[in-house]
Amino acid sequence: MNNIIFLILRRMRAPLIAVIVSFAVAVVGMTLMPGFDAEGNPHHLTLFEAFYIISYTATTIGFGEVPHPFSTQQRLWMTLSIYMTVIPWFYAIGKIISLFQDVGLRVAVTTSRFAKEVEALSEPFYIVCGYGETGSLLVRALDSKHMRVVVVEILQDRVNELELEDYQYDMPALCADVQLPDVMIKAGVRHPMCAGVAALTNDDHANLAVAIAVKLIRPTLMVLGRAENAETAANMASFGTDHIINPYTLFGEHLAMEVHALGTYLLHEWLTSVPGESLPSPAWPPTGRWVVCGYGRFGKSVVENLEREHITTTIVEADPKLTGCENCIIGSGTESRTLEEAGIRDAVGIVAGTDNDINNLSIVMTAREMNPELFVVIRKNKRYNEPLFEHFNADITMQPSDIIAHECLAHMISPLLAMFLALARNQTNAWANQMISHLVGMVGENVPETWSITIDPHHAPAVDNLLSWGKAVKLDSLTHDPSNRDIGLDLVPLLLLRENKPLLQPELDTKLMHGDQILFCGTPSAKAALPLILSNHKALSYIMDGKEIADGLIWRWMSSKFKH
Amino acid sequence: MNLEKVIFGFFIVLAMTLNFGFFIGDIDNPAHHHVYELYAAIIVNLIATVLKFGDRTQIGAVHLATSLVADLQLITAAVLFAAVSGTPSELTMINHVVSLSGGALLANIISVILLMAETISLRR
Numbered sequence: 001m002n003n004i005i006f007l008i009l010r011r012m013r014a015p016l017i018a019v020i021v022s023f024a025v026a027v028v029g030m031t032l033m034p035g036f037d038a039e040g041n042p043h044h045l046t047l048f049e050a051f052y053i054i055s056y057t058a059t060t061i062g063f064g065e066v067p068h069p070f071s072t073q074q075r076l077w078m079t080l081s082i083y084m085t086v087i088p089w090f091y092a093i094g095k096i097i098s099l100f101q102d103v104g105l106r107v108a109v110t111t112s113r114f115a116k117e118v119e120a121l122s123e124p125f126y127i128v129c130g131y132g133e134t135g136s137l138l139v140r141a142l143d144s145k146h147m148r149v150v151v152v153e154i155l156q157d158r159v160n161e162l163e164l165e166d167y168q169y170d171m172p173a174l175c176a177d178v179q180l181p182d183v184m185i186k187a188g189v190r191h192p193m194c195a196g197v198a199a200l201t202n203d204d205h206a207n208l209a210v211a212i213a214v215k216l217i218r219p220t221l222m223v224l225g226r227a228e229n230a231e232t233a234a235n236m237a238s239f240g241t242d243h244i245i246n247p248y249t250l251f252g253e254h255l256a257m258e259v260h261a262l263g264t265y266l267l268h269e270w271l272t273s274v275p276g277e278s279l280p281s282p283a284w285p286p287t288g289r290w291v292v293c294g295y296g297r298f299g300k301s302v303v304e305n306l307e308r309e310h311i312t313t314t315i316v317e318a319d320p321k322l323t324g325c326e327n328c329i330i331g332s333g334t335e336s337r338t339l340e341e342a343g344i345r346d347a348v349g350i351v352a353g354t355d356n357d358i359n360n361l362s363i364v365m366t367a368r369e370m371n372p373e374l375f376v377v378i379r380k381n382k383r384y385n386e387p388l389f390e391h392f393n394a395d396i397t398m399q400p401s402d403i404i405a406h407e408c409l410a411h412m413i414s415p416l417l418a419m420f421l422a423l424a425r426n427q428t429n430a431w432a433n434q435m436i437s438h439l440v441g442m443v444g445e446n447v448p449e450t451w452s453i454t455i456d457p458h459h460a461p462a463v464d465n466l467l468s469w470g471k472a473v474k475l476d477s478l479t480h481d482p483s484n485r486d487i488g489l490d491l492v493p494l495l496l497l498r499e500n501k502p503l504l505q506p507e508l509d510t511k512l513m514h515g516d517q518i519l520f521c522g523t524p525s526a527k528a529a530l531p532l533i534l535s536n537h538k539a540l541s542y543i544m545d546g547k548e549i550a551d552g553l554i555w556r557w558m559s560s561k562f563k564h
Numbered sequence: 565m566n567l568e569k570v571i572f573g574f575f576i577v578l579a580m581t582l583n584f585g586f587f588i589g590d591i592d593n594p595a596h597h598h599v600y601e602l603y604a605a606i607i608v609n610l611i612a613t614v615l616k617f618g619d620r621t622q623i624g625a626v627h628l629a630t631s632l633v634a635d636l637q638l639i640t641a642a643v644l645f646a647a648v649s650g651t652p653s654e655l656t657m658i659n660h661v662v663s664l665s666g667g668a669l670l671a672n673i674i675s676v677i678l679l680m681a682e683t684i685s686l687r688r
Binding site for chain 2: 003006007009010011012013016017020021024027028046047048
């Protein structure tokens, strides 16, 4: 802010001096001109009177000739003064106005305001770089999960969009290039409350720059980097970016998961969705021969993952040389001849995975006409084509931005959630189905809240106290309503992390220990009730023994009297 | 030689000398204190102030502060002078006008000392 004031002062030097000098000359001259008073005696204006007259003349107010009508000499000087003072006056005013419209100055003002807002944040927050389709999805989800976000975006239009959105929390947003380290520092990389950075711009190089800058400035900070090219991903991995997100690889993995373990896939989708949304209905990708149109980054990932699930694929690609595709049918897939050649009539599924939405739609429409039983997977590239895709109603619609946002959420909500999901992938489908039915029974069909707690003096003083007094606290105690212990809270412990060893779906009679971290999933009301149990040892004791503890000096004394 | 430095030094020293010129003389004798001298002192002081705008250094900040003090006292003196001149209380009020300008003179002297200190510390 200081810099801005100095900048204004510095630029105002010339106009101000012009005003002062012109006024000074005009005022002195006015007092020197001979005049007459009402009786016709010679009279000179005093300095004050002259200053008064020049002031109202220069500012074009013009009260007329006071205190007496002017003599010719005075009028002559006045004429000169008007031109001499009015012009510098307007020059100064024009300069002030142009200063406030100066782009450099406005950028300086908004940047310093942004830096102040970030500095004032007192809760953990994430920095999201890039407020495009992915960024806006992620920001909306984080906001609805009560997490604070700082946004840096290069396009002013998108920043304006963000300002118009109806978010719960104030969201500091800056229009700047994230590749400048100074911008990242202003966005709060050095802030003690900064929990992590998500580099989600659509420019791999910018994401790489962010990841490097953050890892150099604060190596311990979590960085999520979006990388669509294998080289960028490898580069990011080389200096320790925590999570590298490649939407195409991820979608391939998800599709494979859907083919062989639908339950696991659903669990994954469900826990990383925005709370309040309803559970997406599952699709059952059939096993058999699939036709994959487009062998780019997306197509490669799909083919690789499908083949791992022992599904045979026929590839249709327009430019086999560029994509390095051997043994494929040449063509774009939009005309029936190519699809016929690929054997669409006896295939069970088709993947339209080119980077052109209209082509993708054309492929699947032609294919479905030829074989109405086809299972259709379609890649959606641009969000504005959403209405078209809704009309087509494919079995699975893949949108990179959704996938990236979900993946980021899994890491941002809690490191435990990402751990849980990784463990869940190694479980059987039956286990996942059982888990889902358990969750649905507890929290209903809507997307639940997911959160983690730590048993330590800071986050759970009540539990910590009781543990220090040698009492055993079971996990079960945390799952009852603090106002009526017979009613259970609608939450499920998903994971217990003890001494870096994760325990999936811990039993309710597990005894808690210092330093335990627990991942819960449940309704918003259960999430709201838990802090009371964790921090109020009376509530916790009540749940454990069903007795209200008498507190206060007299009650303590009385209860000890009656006990003996 | 730098023309900007010449102008800067000129105005700061002139502000002090004009101020001194107005201040000197019997404190209660209006004949010893000419209003034009006060006027000139104010104008030169204002210009000196504007010239000091936008210097971010520590010494620049103190420079600006001394000038602002001098402006404040001189303008107060001028307002007082304009209010009392020609009235019977002029003879008593002239004391206050001159003492105010005396205060401004001190500020201007500090300003000149700063200028000298700055010049001496410059080894070129």
